[in-house]
Amino acid sequence: MAVCELCEESGGEIIFRNEQLRVVLVADANYPGFCRVIWNAHVREMTDLAIADRSTLMRAVCQVEAAQREVLQPEKINLACLGNMVPHLHWHLIPRFADDAHFPHPIWAASVRQTADEVLAQRRALLPALQAAVIRYVSCAS
């Protein structure tokens, strides 16, 4: 059996980790603030999780979404659980902006523009605040 890269590696810069899951920041030059919520155990699909664990995972996804909205104020949040290449349960959380490289298309489509460097730099400057907000939200009870 092939090695799973999300079993072997963190999948990004870890912002938060507990026994069940971790939140990482994705290094994508076009999408500052792109996060992943990764279930630590090697599970393939949402419906392979116990129902209580599905709730735990989606609560974390929503908490990270809340942090992204608060700090980055994006036009839209995109959530996706794909895993065709790495079938280890993980959620992509992508803050989308009207001036981003693919808007209004999904980020996996062909790009339609280049976002201005200074705009990307302004968004990158918010990443420390995003990391603090993620930790604050995921440490909440609800």
Next chain:
Amino acid sequence: MAVCELCEESGGEIIFRNEQLRVVLVADANYPGFCRVIWNAHVREMTDLAIADRSTLMRAVCQVEAAQREVLQPEKINLACLGNMVPHLHWHLIPRFADDAHFPHPIWAASVRQTADEVLAQRRALLPALQAAVIRYVSCAS
């Protein structure tokens, strides 16, 4: 304000509908069994829903995923909540196969092959069973 197409229209062939949400079958020739779970009220993001409603919606998403896995036995399920073009909360649930038009890439990327007509016809033949399974799963308590 522009009219919202998911407020005005069903968004697909309705399989199930209750007061809060509906499940529809998407007419996509390359992806038989592609379903959407659509929140009936005009809400933009998951975190605009009350926490109990988020759970209700994700429970339905998982129930439809379970029906798709049981009937279609896909290689992978892809879940996505995008809404850049239609910012009315809806989930895409796409059964993925190694021989589908984009695998292992997301369906929004460039296609990499044409699936054989007879394979697509075999999958389409399962749609009545899928519709029955969706109704059975979403009518369950858990």
